[in-house]
Amino acid sequence: MTGATIWLTGLPSAGKTTIARELAGKLRGDGHRVEVLDGDEIREFLSAGLGFTRGDRHTNVQRIGFVAELLASNGVKALVPVIAPYADSREAVRKRHQTEGTAYLEVHVATPVEVCSERDVKGLYAKQAAGEISGLTGVDDPYEAPESPDLRIESHTQTVQESAAALYALLTERGLA
Numbered sequence: 001m002t003g004a005t006i007w008l009t010g011l012p013s014a015g016k017t018t019i020a021r022e023l024a025g026k027l028r029g030d031g032h033r034v035e036v037l038d039g040d041e042i043r044e045f046l047s048a049g050l051g052f053t054r055g056d057r058h059t060n061v062q063r064i065g066f067v068a069e070l071l072a073s074n075g076v077k078a079l080v081p082v083i084a085p086y087a088d089s090r091e092a093v094r095k096r097h098q099t100e101g102t103a104y105l106e107v108h109v110a111t112p113v114e115v116c117s118e119r120d121v122k123g124l125y126a127k128q129a130a131g132e133i134s135g136l137t138g139v140d141d142p143y144e145a146p147e148s149p150d151l152r153i154e155s156h157t158q159t160v161q162e163s164a165a166a167l168y169a170l171l172t173e174r175g176l177a
């Protein structure tokens with residue numbers, strides 16, 4: 001089967017992980033080999049020691065891009081729910097895939113910051129508001145929204161199943177599912 005990297009970029013609590021896991025289930029059900037490269041897990045192992053400066057985030061994203069491309073070029077659907085706030089970091093990952101001839105899709109989970117901070121799955125928005133942390137993406141740290149993603153998902157206007165179905169439809173359209 002054809003591999004591909006599907007990168008879900010967006011703010012904390014936008015719905016990246018939830019959509020990736022829902023899609024992973026659907027794809028596995030169809031017999032695809034799937035890996036979800038979860039940001040938190042990666043930061044515990046592959047990117048242990050990295051923080052949230054611009055440089056560290058760039059390094060983190062390049063490492064994940066490297067691993068995703070390896071998986072994708074070996075027939076795996078690599079789903080990547082990682083913020084990747086900087087356009088140039090994302091562009092470098094896309095170029096690497098292009099050079100290797102590996103399919104790459106960029107999905108912007110475009111949930112407004114007001115909705116994300118309401119969801120606040122990990123309590124980070126509350127901590128930032130309380131002054132306990134700083135440098136939170138979308139609040140007091142940059143998020144450069146993709147200008148022309150392969151798909152934009154408005155997670156605040158639909159269910160998780162609808163969001164995953166929209167992404168699944170794109171994969172089908174591109175001959176990847």
Ligand SMILES: Nc1ncnc2c1ncn2[C@@H]1O[C@H](COP(=O)(O)OS(=O)(=O)O)[C@@H](OP(=O)(O)O)[C@H]1O
Nearest residue numbers: 012013039052057060082083084085122135136137
């Ligand atoms: N300051 C700050 N800004 C953003 N995110 C923060 C921060 N501190 C901790 N976290 C948690 O770490 C997760 C983001 O890691 P990523 O590897 O996806 O980020 S990045 O692409 O390197 O910017 C992110 O996970 P998600 O909520 O799943 O996006 C956060 O839970």
Ligand SMILES: Nc1ncnc2c1ncn2[C@@H]1O[C@H](COP(=O)(O)OP(=O)(O)O)[C@@H](O)[C@H]1O
Nearest residue numbers: 012013014015016017018121155158159160163
């Ligand atoms: N359409 C949707 N797609 C994804 N998540 C949604 C949607 N609607 C509501 N949610 C909820 O939003 C939250 C998103 O959390 P999570 O997936 O951990 O975000 P992220 O990985 O972007 O930080 C979950 O509690 C999820 O149930």
